[in-house]
Amino acid sequence: MEETFTYRLATVHDLQDILEIEHASFTLPWTQEAFYNEIVHNQFAYYLLIEADGRTVGYCGVWVIIDDAHITNVAIRPEYRGRKLGEAIMRQAMHLAGRYGAARLSLEVRVTNYVAQNLYRKLGFQDGGIRKKYYSDNGEDALVMWVML
Numbered sequence: 001m002e003e004t005f006t007y008r009l010a011t012v013h014d015l016q017d018i019l020e021i022e023h024a025s026f027t028l029p030w031t032q033e034a035f036y037n038e039i040v041h042n043q044f045a046y047y048l049l050i051e052a053d054g055r056t057v058g059y060c061g062v063w064v065i066i067d068d069a070h071i072t073n074v075a076i077r078p079e080y081r082g083r084k085l086g087e088a089i090m091r092q093a094m095h096l097a098g099r100y101g102a103a104r105l106s107l108e109v110r111v112t113n114y115v116a117q118n119l120y121r122k123l124g125f126q127d128g129g130i131r132k133k134y135y136s137d138n139g140e141d142a143l144v145m146w147v148m149l
């Protein structure tokens with residue numbers, strides 16, 4: 001039977017799920033306070049969730065500031081990766097950004113994160129510049145990628 005996935009915007013009640021996925025996905029995880037501020041106070045921020053089997057299996061944050069949008073983070077639970085969910089939630093985020101008036105979407109990605117770069121290239125993102133020593137844990141550079149919506 002085909003699995004079905006649903007999307008919705010996160011609320012404060014989703015913080016624990018988001019943090020669990022965040023900690024399983026990143027070496028420099030955002031704090032609970034950072035996500036709380038994003039969800040409750042940042043009028044430009046939208047946090048999309050993807051749900052499967054009755055649980056939250058991934059999220060994607062997007063800022064939309066007039067015609068410019070930016071992905072803050074995207075992650076899928078490790079055991080759900082490789083099933084096109086990252087691609088699906090990114091497509092939803094691109095759709096949301098376009099619907100709220102963005103003409104262009106950008107993001108930063110570690111220069112060694114080839115999995116994520118492959119995903120973004122598949123979605124039409126192009127390479128922009130390099131932000132030197134962007135990540136404070138290991139001094140890694142960030143590649144800026146962008147796509148017109």
Ligand SMILES: CC(C)(COP(=O)(O)OP(=O)(O)OC[C@H]1O[C@@H](n2cnc3c(N)ncnc32)[C@H](O)[C@@H]1OP(=O)(O)O)[C@@H](O)C(=O)NCCC(=O)NCCS
Nearest residue numbers: 025074075076081082083084085086087109115116118119
């Ligand atoms: C990046 C991430 C969100 C991708 O999610 P996912 O659900 O596993 O990816 P999908 O199954 O949707 O794959 C979509 C595309 O991504 C790329 N991709 C996914 N897994 C890959 C792998 N193991 N190796 C190479 N490319 C891969 C491919 O281009 C793939 O398309 P294809 O299957 O047609 O070749 C997920 O790996 C993740 O949560 N990683 C940790 C957090 C992270 O690095 N986030 C990005 C920060 S910038």
